[in-house]
Amino acid sequence: QKEVEQNSGPLSVPEGAIASLNCTYSDRVSQSFFWYRQYSGKSPELIMSIYSNGDKEDGRFTAQLNKASQYVSLLIRDSQPSDSATYLCAGTGANSKLTFGKGITLSVRP
Amino acid sequence: DTEVTQTPKHLVMGMTNKKSLKCEQHMGHRAMYWYKQKAKKPPELMFVYSYEKLSINESVPSRFSPECPNSSLLNLHLHALQPEDSALYLCASRIAGTVQETQYFGPGTRLLVL
Numbered sequence: 745q746k747e748v749e750q751n752s753g754p755l756s757v758p759e760g761a762i763a764s765l766n767c768t769y770s771d772r773v774s775q776s777f778f779w780y781r782q783y784s785g786k787s788p789e790l791i792m793s794i795y796s797n798g799d800k801e802d803g804r805f806t807a808q809l810n811k812a813s814q815y816v817s818l819l820i821r822d823s824q825p826s827d828s829a830t831y832l833c834a835g836t837g838a839n840s841k842l843t844f845g846k847g848i849t850l851s852v853r854p
Numbered sequence: 855d856t857e858v859t860q861t862p863k864h865l866v867m868g869m870t871n872k873k874s875l876k877c878e879q880h881m882g883h884r885a886m887y888w889y890k891q892k893a894k895k896p897p898e899l900m901f902v903y904s905y906e907k908l909s910i911n912e913s914v915p916s917r918f919s920p921e922c923p924n925s926s927l928l929n930l931h932l933h934a935l936q937p938e939d940s941a942l943y944l945c946a947s948r949i950a951g952t953v954q955e956t957q958y959f960g961p962g963t964r965l966l967v968l
Contacts, residue, residue: 776954787944787959788897795954832896840885840950841910842957844896 747773750833750845758853763820765831765848773835773843779818780832823852858960860945866966875963877928877945885950886928891942904950935967
């Protein structure tokens with residue numbers, strides 16, 4: 745099993761819909777989890793971080809962590825065309841090394 | 855302020871050239887990172903410096919040489935690169951206290967090797 749796995753995508757949703765991005769992880773990256781957004785040609789920008797089981801909300805974004813299922817997700821409510829980007833799921837293990845999933849490209853249709 | 859700066863923004867170099875990439879942060883972070891990112895791929899870790907000491911080298915070819923002169927500055931020296939080394943080079947930093955800390959990325963240097 746790869747350490748961090750994301751759905752291959754791409755994902756397309758209409759404007760105003762909820763976009764659901766999912767990620768699974770192995771035991772080696774089970775400490776902390778991060779969702780980064782990356783626009784084409786730009787560097788990754790942190791959207792959300794989550795360390796404990798449950799939900800964490802910040803504006804239109806909700807991160808969910810389920811350690812029993814080794815599953816982390818990002819929900820984007822009221823999706824906007826400006827949310828169109830690649831979303832990278834990442835986790836850290838005991839050595840603090842950040843391991844990325846391969847990313848999923850989200851397209852929000854006006 | 856969570857700013858990591860990188861210079862230059864773009865770099866074109868020949869295979870016989872020597873050049874350097876620079877990364878700077880003034881957030882008091884003590885862990886700094888170099889990543890390489892190819893198109894449509896996630897960032898790939900190259901080097902980690904922790905308290906100005908090289909702690910991780912991900913088996914990077916010796917044509918890439920990192921340097922951490924002080925706690926705010928990270929350099930990547932480039933020599934005899936190959937065209938396949940063309941990529942976006944990202945610097946990142948974090949506080950270096952716990953595994954829960956965020957890594958903050960700089961804007962990157964877009965490198966083209968001819």
